[in-house]
Amino acid sequence: MGGPGGLRQARRLCHWGPLVALAVVAVCSATAMADAALWYWPLDTAGGSVNFVVLLNWTVMILYNYFSAMFVGPGYVPLGWTPENSQDCMYLQYCKVCQSYKAPRSHHCRKCNRCVMKMDHHCPWINNCCGYQNHASFTLFLFLAPLGCIHASFIFIMTMYTQLYNRISFGWSSVKIDMSAAKRDPRTIIPFGLSAFAASLFALGLALGTTIAVGMLFIIQMKVILTNKTSIESWIEEKAKDRIQYYQTGETFIFPYDTGSKWKNFKQVFTWSGIPEGDGLDWPVRDGCHQYSLTIEQLKQKADKRVRSVRYRAIEDYSGVCCPVTKGVKTFFTTPCTEEPRIALSKGDLILATRGLKHWMYGEKILDSAADGGIRERGWFPRKCVEKCQYDSETDQPVDGEKKNR
Secondary structure (H helix, E strand, O other): OOHHHHHHHHHOOOOHHHHHHHHHHHHHHHHHHHHHHHHOOOOOOHHHHHHHHHHHHHHHHHHHHHHHHHHHOOOEOOOOOOOOOHHHHHHOOEEOOOOEEOOOOOEEEOOOOEEEOOOOEEEOOOOEEEOOOOHHHHHHHHHHHHHHHHHHHHHHHHHHHHHHHOOEEEOOOOEEEOOOOOOOOOOOOOOOOHHHHHHHHHHHHHHHHHHHHHHHHHHHHHHHHHOOOOHHHHHHHHHHHHHHHHHOOOOOOOOOOOOOOHHHHHHHHOOOOOOOOOOOOOOOOOOOOOOOHHHHHHHHHHHHHHHHOEEEEEOOOEOOOOOOHHHOHHHHHOOOOOOOOEOOEOOOOEEEEEEEOOOEEEEEEEOOOHHHOOOEEEEEEEHHHEEEOOEOOOOOOEOOOOOOOO
16 A cells, blocks of 8 residues: 555545444454353354354454445546547536546545545545445445344343353342352353443444444445435435426436346446446436436536525624534534535625525535636535525526526
């Protein structure tokens, strides 16, 4: 792992996401192996040996797929990329950061600062994007982690049960638990005292929580994989339905990459070689669609976003901190739980708001004239720091007026 690329990959570990994820794996695996030696000593029986080997195998496979998802990465659109047919550029969005067109199914990630092929989402737990090249290994990690945690949870429960059972003594009117030594002469491979019991109980909580949380993420990923979509494309499809209904255009949007067969969709992500099908730039499409059906819909939604955006003017300064103390208690405690940036505001700044919550809004700060192609900063800001302008910034019409006629 030498050179700037290797250093950049090594830095991916220096983030709260991988540190927390690896800590959970380490705690659950180490505690499960220690408890397995107490409950079912692997050298005495074939069952104990199988139990220990399977437990070790879970750890190896989980870490292998985790690091594959992190270090292999999603695959990026080549810098300066343009379609082979120059006329196809009209169907694509241009990325000013990468100085290239966005290939079908690709999106620019502000965290990675690159256009990602078949981007699903940026995952803080691997500190990388999930996309074309690492979608399979990421999903396998989501599948294996709950299975390993279920196995570990069973070991924790059986170990605590057997160790407590060996330390319980019954009297006529009382029950005593002696955590200092076993009463029925168990194998004393690893001392099991109060601290060991607390560690097993803590690891059990981690394992059960991980099983539920990661298991739900796995179900979500499998739903989009079996329809040959990504999480972003599912959202685009929902917005397409909303756009068509809002403007009553009579269109019918058909997602172009769903082959109609769940097995064929599955095979586009999971292959025996571990290398996904295709090159990440060109994709097979269903009948009645073409390679740019989705990108054309994205361009329509981008235009619609401009129409529906509302212009606001900053009436208070905002430093851009995540949880502003001076903007009210409700603003402080309802800060958006997302890694999307905040934008600093100065009194008089103009912002195009595109979505919002009760106490927060998301939009683009206009740094230069929009007609001149000026750059905008995007992010969240407190709602109380701005007021609605009299006229909409894009249509120059009253913001409360009807916007259906474009």
